Amino acid sequence: MAAPTTAQPALDPLDFLALDALLDDEERAIRDTVRQFVREQILPEVGDWFERGILPREVIQELAKLGLLGMHLHGYGLPGASAVAYGLTCLELEAGDSGIRSAASVQGSLAMFAIWRWGSEEQKERWLPAMHAGEVIGCFGLTEPDAGSDPGTMRTHAKRDGGDWVINGAKMWITNGTIADIAIVWARTEDGEIRGFVVEKGTPGFSAPEIHKKISLRASVTSELVLQDVRVPAESMLPGASTLRGPLSCLNEARFGIVFGAVGAARACYEEALAYAKERIVFDKPISAYQLTQQKLAEMVLEINRASLVALHIGRMKDSGTLRPEHVSLGKMGNVRGALEVCRSARTILGGNGITLEYPVIRHMNNLESVLTYEGTHEVHTLVVGGAITGTPAFR
Structure with missing residues (x-):
């Protein structure tokens, strides 16, 4: 007797592995709120900000209104959101621009976290509520x-x-x-x-x-x-920290956001390349119909879905208390490198249009060159992972 068949859902090119189903309702709600904010208030302006070399202070105030600054910290009037919710926020902010995610990350995961983790009660009460509200940067x-x-x-x-x-x-x-x-x-x-x-x-x-x-x-x-x-x-003086463990713990918080954020930059470039490939006609048909273009798009989908799964798993580990700094190093090392490759491939699909700020690709590509280096260079994270798996530190 034949097994009963279940109708398969339609395949979504923008969520190839149906990863949305791995999120709970609250995580999806937070993600969708940030995504809407980015589409309505960041994307129409960020190309001009990039060209002019500015980030209006008002953008940070808007992030504060959404409750995103220090959102993953608890106490002192802070939201205490899950690590995954914070990671998804970083992903959506970086889908807008790495600079926007960086502003939120430095505020919440570096400056605020340093006070929250290593500060005195007086310092926490004085600074954390004001920083969450965007009154103090x-x-x-x-x-x-x-x-x-x-x-x-x-x-x-x-x-x-x-x-x-x-x-x-x-x-x-x-x-x-x-x-x-x-x-x-x-x-x-x-x-x-x-x-x-x-x-x-x-x-x-x-x-x-x-x-x-x-x-x-x-x-x-x-x-x-x-x-x-x-x-x-x-x-x-922050009384709780007296060694390099203090600042390095803060950096690990910020790196966690990058593991997710890089996926956002890659996704933005893939979506732009896919839409462009379907519309760009060369030799009487869209370039999406050519094998070389399809190979590029397929490799992008593979990388974005792989990176998304890595980020989500690392987020679940952080929420469960099992995450180690070495895990974050692996995530940053792989996801940023992969995102760069996605952006570079997307740039080739867009041809000459890929180098203009009318499209987001060259902006993300240039930004990721910095993301590859900051919060620990690619080489340093490679050695962190190498030392973890061999038991032999190779820094000195």
Whole structure:
């Protein structure tokens, strides 16, 4: 007797493996809200922002209105959303632009998380509600001109002077730095500890000049932080962190968002390439009918679905408490590299149109060159994974 047949659902080119079914109702609702926001308020403007090299401060205020800043943290009036919900938010924001996701990520996963995880109760109560509401913008100062992948060689130092700390040094490639109201600055103390300090805008000796002439992440504010005899009170120090574990834990939070965010950039380029291929007529038929174009599109679908599954699984691990930093390194390493390949392939489908800001592809492609490097370079994450599977660290 033949087995009963079940009608198969139609195949969706935009969700080839029907991954939407793996999300619960709340996760889909959050994702759809952010997706609508991006389509209505980001996509119509972001090409112009990229061309002009700006990110209006009002965009961060809009993110705050949606409750997205520090959304995965709990207590102090914060939403306490799941890791997966936060990851899906990063995915949709980066489908708009990596700079938008970076602004939210630096605010919530770096600056806010540093205070939430390592700060005093007074610091948490003073800063976290205001940062969630977008009233206070934060940045995170760890990377230096000569200390990127090896933050242990940082030269920024803090010295006790009576009841104060005096900080000297410089930080580099700091997202939100110029527009930030506070900076979380990491410095080495006289006794060799690594300490974080909340440095407020306007403190004498502290400045945050913006970095210009970027070709990538142009819809994002990138800055230097300069500290010349910056004096801060003792209560500005984050009391919970005294080693590199402090700033590195914050970076791991931000990297988690990138695992999802890269999928958003790749998806945006694939969707544009698919639509374009169906409309572009060459030799009397759409280029989507040619084998080479179909191969490119099929490889894109494969990568996006693979990366989506990796991101979702890592998100579920984070929610269950089983996620390790090495897992995040694997996710960032694979998903960003894969997203770059998707964007580059999409650019070839669009031909000359692929290099204009009338389409999102070259913008995402350029942005991902930065994403490949920041929050740990591709090479560093490769060595993290390599060390984890062999038991032999290869950094030194």
